[in-house]
Amino acid sequence: MKESGLRNSCKDMKILAIETTGKYGSASVIDETGLIYSAASSEEMNHLRGMITLIDAALRAAGITKNELTHVAASVGPGSFTGIRIGVTTARIMSQMLNVPCIAVSTLEAMATGALDKAISSGALYVVPVINARRHQTYAGVYEAVFTSDYEHQSAVPVMEEKQYMIEDLLEELKCKTAEYSGAAAFFTGDGIDAYGDIIKSTMSEGSYLFADEELRYQHAESVAKIALRKAVRGETLSYNELMPEYMRLAEAEQRLRAGTLSDRIRFPAK
């Protein structure tokens, strides 16, 4: 993007952010001043049916029409494969049809950002978004609250890679981290708490962990919007075909094909 174009778009931004990777869907609109308007579903896994209604409600709350949007951002995962696809497909098509760029936002980074204020006020050093991927697996990352260069805001900076962890492995690594500073606590957020809360409690030492309250534990488009605004200002935009899901996992059949263990019981036994 040309510099003049960038400056121009910084002046007047209206970014739609979509979050469908978790249990509850939501949509937010953020403008260049950071003002956010949102709509969220209270129905679980209602993403496909409810998405357009949420987007429309967020736009109405912001008092703008879809034609005034300058960017469309999506939480691209990790999370529910189906949920990711609904959000990313919606964002890609809206971007194509409205002729505006896309912005990809990591779901884990958005969750860390959403929990940041509460983590800081609780005195935690690390923010740990954990998504339940079943059978002791998680998608997780570890972030540290760091002041931005203007010392006005704090942002979540990754200190451990976003990837798939077995919950036990994640906690082992985290224990080493919290042990580096005495009294350093980790602030957990995400539905990983619901699934692995007991494991976290029994592994982490007393006082070294905190859990996000249920009302800010789950993915929300507001955090997606905040990160999207920063990326838009930096010009980190994509074309609709570049907006891709971050599944963090191959399809099971593909894993087996690569490992050479694809079932062929239907095939006629070789002689």
Add this chain to the structure above:
Amino acid sequence: MKDGRFLTLGIETSCDETAASVVADGRFVMSNVISSQIDIHTAYGGVVPEIASRKHLERINDVIGKALEDAEVSPKEIDLIGVTYGPGLVGALLIGVAAAKAMAYACDIPLVGVNHMHGHIAANYLEHNELEPPFMALIVSGGHTEIVNVPDYNKCEKLGGTRDDAAGEAFDKVARVIGLGYPGGPKIDKAAKEGDPDSIAFKRVYLEQGSLDFSFSGLKTQALNYLNQERQAGREINVNNVAASFQEAVVEVIADKAVMAAERYGQKRIVMAGGVASNSRLRALMEEKAGSRGIDVLKPSPVLCTDNGAMIASAAYYAYRSGVKPDLELDAVPGLEF
């Protein structure tokens, strides 16, 4: 609208084809883009739902874009969007539905959901511009073997269907076992042309007297047992003969029942639909059996037999015209009935 014609965009992602098409006045195909994933799924011996869903997402924008471009229309000129919302693979369906809704919302175009099976029937409206209901429909595909009475554009009465495997499914399984591979239908059709349909006595399963239902699992088992037995006896298997005999056993029953249904309901036309409707032996046998009773057989060209967006656009056009309300809260319904 363009040049006074009502334009419908049809979107289809229920299985392994990402497809979109622009159809004018419900009848005239202006573009028909089909991006098949067959090459990808062949390595797995069948469609892998998770992989199909991922590929649909990657391809949907360009498929819709190309459908508009080939038809030389802009999104603003589209009057209606139709999308398959079932039956099909849920993960695959929802890409089409999410895309259709996002486009309908972004461009202020009404959206209606289309039953994939109604779409297959509507493929005939595109091929035969004079065709109007009533008629009898025979739908044969990888997932379906159904006889449907069509008294009106938006009425479909299912008279019979398979109780176990669909015809296409049976073709796929037997093709795999005799080493022809996936997709089985076209491969069996080809091999059968070189074989003798009377060489192996596979049974014809008609079920109860007068039933319009089908059952192919017993026939499939019989074919597997035959192959086992021959291999154990050390006899060489003539793949072409197996394909021809098996195919004959499947299509003969289908043709007989379709003709029986048309006669029972006094229909003078049978329209064929679905992927297996392009099977050359089924087409020939249908003409032979129906023709001798004064019943016409209509069938779409092979490109309209496979899953495509044009048939969805046509079905959407007639649904919308008959008063089906546009719906931006449309959901995918994988087990959608007729």
